[in-house]
Amino acid sequence: MLDVSGLATQPGVRPRIRVLVVAGDNPERIKSEAALAKLAGIAPVPTGSGMTSGRHRINRGGHRQLNAAIYRTVIVRMRFHQPTIDYVARRTAEGKTKREIIRCLKRYVIREVYHLLRPAPRTAPQRVDNYRSVNALMESTIGLFKTELIKPGRPWKGLSQVELATAEWIDWYCHRRLHGEIGHIPPVEYETNYYLATTKPQVTTTI
Template sequence: MTSILQAEPTGKVVVGVDTHKYVHTAVAVDTVGGVQGTTSVSADRGGYEQLETWARQFGQVLAFGVEGTGSYGAGLASHLRRHGHKLVEVNRPDRRVRRQRGKSDPIDAENAARAVLAGTATATPKSAEGSVEMIRHLKIARDGAVKARTQAMVTLKALIVTVPDELRQQLQSLSKMALIERCAGLRPGPVTSPSASAKHSIRAMARRWKDLHDEVKEHDALLGELTKAHAPDLVDAFGIGADTAAEVLVTIGDNPERIRSQAAFAKLAGVCPIPASSGKTNRHRLNRGGHRQLNSALYRVVIVRMRFHQPTIDYVTRRTAEGKTKQEIIRCLKRYLAREIYQHIKAKQPPTQST
C-alpha cells in the first residue's frame, strides 16, 4: 500500500513563500502533503514572474501562502493578486514547531504552505492599493515626527537643568511655547564659553521642535482631508478625529470586505470579551490580544465619551450602580464602539460585496 509520503502528485498544489528583502524562497506542497519542489527567486518583478511560472509546472495552484505581506512580501502579494491568484497571509510559525523542525528558509516556506492546507492560516491580506495606503504612508511620517518632537522637548528641558545659573533662571519658569520662542531666538555668538555652547545647543533643540511641529501640522491637514474623503461618517462620529479614523482605516485596509463581521472586527481590535468564569462566578475579562494600536485608539475615544458624551455618561452611571468596575465598563464601551465603527465601514461597501 502506498503511504501518504509516497503518494502520487495530485496535480493541485499550495505554494508557501518565506519572504526576505532581496530573495524569496518558495515550496510547493500538494494536497496530500507531499513536497513537490523548492526554489528561490529575487525579490523583484522578474523574480515574481519566475515564481509564478515555476508554481504552474506542478499543476493547479490552489493558493499562495505568503509570510510578511505587509513588509518584504508586499510586492509579491500585489503581483499575485493582480494575476488572479488566491492569496493567504501566513503568520510566523509557532516556536514549538521551530524547535522540533529547525529553522531555514525552505522549512519556513513549507510551514507556510502546510498552514494554508491545514486551514490554520485563512487571513486575506490588505490590498494596499487605494486611499487607505496613502493614509498609512502619511500616518507613519506623522507618528515619527510626533515622537521626534517629544524627544526634542524632553532633551531641551533636560539640557536647561544643567546650563549656567543665569541662563537657567531666565528659561525654567517659562511656559512651553514661550520657552520654544525664547530659546529659538537666542544669539549664542562665538562658541568660546559654556554659556555660549549652552545657548547654541538650546537654540538648535528649540528650532528642531518648531520644524517638527510644522511637519506634524502639515501631516494632520493631509490626514484630515484624506480621512474625511474616505470615511466622512466615521470622522464625524463623536470623539473620533482624523488621527483615530486614520488608525482604524489603516488597520482595516483598502479591502474591508476581508473582515466578514462586526465580531471579527472586535476580535481584530482586541475588544471581544474573553470568558473568565469558574464555578458560580460568571464574568468576562479584557482581551489583551488583537491590534494594540487600534485598541489604544478605541480606548482614547471611550475616555473622551465618558467625559463629554451624555449617553455614555448615563450608561456609565447605570452600569456602576449595577456593580460593574470602571475597567469592565470600559471593556463594554470599547465593544460597543467597535460595533459602531464597523457599521460605518460596512456602509461604505458596495451591496454586492461579502461582509
Template sequence: MDGDIVVGIDSHKDTHYAAVLTRGGRRLGARQFGATAQGYNELSEWVETFGTPASFGVECTGSYAAGLTRHLLERGMSVAEINTTNKHARARRGKDDALDAEMAARHVLTGADAIVPKSSTGAVESIRMLLLTRESAVNARTVALQQIQDVLITAPVALRESITYKRGKGAVEACSRLRPDLSRLSDPEQAAKLTLRTLGRRASDLAEEIAVLERELDTLVTATAPTMRAACGVGPVNGAQLLVTAGQNIGRLHSEAAFARLCGVAPVPASSGKTTRMRLHRGGDRAANRALYLITVCRLRYDQRTIDYMQRRRGDGLSKKDVIRCLKRFVAREVFNDLVADLAGCGSMSAEVDVPAARAPSGVR
C-alpha cells in the same frame, strides 16, 4: 477555486521563492525570483507553464511581498495571506526557502490560516504611510524633550534656572533662543547652550512637522470615511489608525465580531469560583485597541448617552474598568458599521460581510 495548480511564495527583501503544487498536493517545481518588477513578471510566466493557477499563498503580503501581491492582484490572481507556519512539520522536515514556499501552498490547499490580504492601492495605504511618519516624528520629539530635561539637570545653575521655570512650549522656545559663544565651547555653559538650542529647534521643527501631517491625515480620513470621522470622539489620528487596521477592502472581515477580535476588544470569559465576569482578550492590533480606548474616554466626558451608560452599569455593580471594556466593544461595533458604509463605494465589499441595516448611533444605548 478554479485552476489546476496552487502556488506558495516564501518572501524576502530581495528575493521570493515560489513552489508549485497540483490540486492533489504533488510538487511540480520550485524556483527563486528577484523581488523586482522583472522578477514578478518572470514568476508569473514561470507559474503559467505548469497550468492555470487557482490561488497564490503568500507570506508577508503587507511587507516583503507587498509589491508581488499588488502585481498578482492586478493580473486577476487569487491571493491568500499565509501568516503562520506548521511548527510540527518544520521540526520534522527542516527549513529552507523551498520548503517554506511549499508549506505556504499546502496551507492554501487545506484552507488553514489563509486570509484575504489588505489592499494597498487606495487611500488607506496613503493614510498608513502618513500615520507611520507622524508616529516616528512624535517619538523623536519626545526624545528631544526628554533630552532637554536631562541636559538641564546638569547644566550650570544660572542657565538651568532661566529655563526650568518654563513648561512645555515655553521651555522649547527659550532653548531655541539661546545664543552660545561658539568660540568658547570648551566652557560647559556654552556647550550646554548649544546643546539646548539644537534640541529646542529640533523639537520645534518636529512639532511643525506633526501638525502638517495631522492636517493632511484629517483631510484624507474625512474624505475616505466621513461617517466614522463625524462620530463623537473620532479624531484624525484615531480614525486613521482604525482605517489602517480595517484595511481598504474591509470585505475581508466577515463581521463586526471579527473586527472587534482584530482590535483586541472581543470579550472572553474570566470567571472563577463565585466570581463571574468577562474580560477582553489581549491579542489583536494594540494600536487600534488604544484608539478605541481614547474614543471611549472622550465619549465619557462629552457624550451624554455614554455617561448615562456608565452610571447605569456602575449601579449594576460593575467596576469602571469593566464598563470601559463594554464601551470599547460597543465603539468597535459602531466603527465597523461606519467603515462598511464609508468604504462600500470603494469596491472593497464582499458577500461575506454582514452589512448593517442602519448606522449605529455615535453614543451608547
C-alpha cells in the same frame, strides 16, 4: 471595498486615522462585527477557565494600536458624551467595575465603527461596475497620496509623524487643492456650489 466616509463624523482625528489604516490593511478579515472586535482585541474573554462566574475581562490580544485608539475614544466619551456618562452611572449602580464598564463601552464603539465601515448596498446589475469604478478611484487617490506626501517626506521618524502629516494632507486636499476635473476649484467649494444650485429656496410668508 470598504466605505469609510462615515468615520468623518466621529470625534478625534488620530483614532479615525488608526481605524482607517487597520481597515485598509485587513479588509478581508472584517467580515462581521465579531471579526472586527477580535481584530481590535475587544472580543470578550471569560474571567476564568472551567467554572466561570459569567464575568468577562479585557482582551489583551489583537491589534494593540487600534485597541488604544478605541480606548481613547471611550475615555473621551466618558468625560464629555452625555449618553455615555449616563451609561457609566447606570452600570456603576449595577455593581460593574470601571474596567468592566470600559470593556463594554469599547465593544459598543467597535459596533459603531463596523456599521460605518460596511460597504453601501448595491443592486445586482451595478455591483461589478460600481466596484470597479470605486476601486479605480481609491487606487488613484492612494497613488496620489503616496506621490504628494509619503515619498517626498521620507525618511519618516515615526507613526505619529505620518498620522499628523496625513491629517494635514487631507485637510489641504479637500479645502485648498485645485482639482482640474471640477473646474480647478477645491472639493469643498465645488460641494458648496452644488448645494447652492440644487437646493430650492425656502418660501416665507408674513402674516
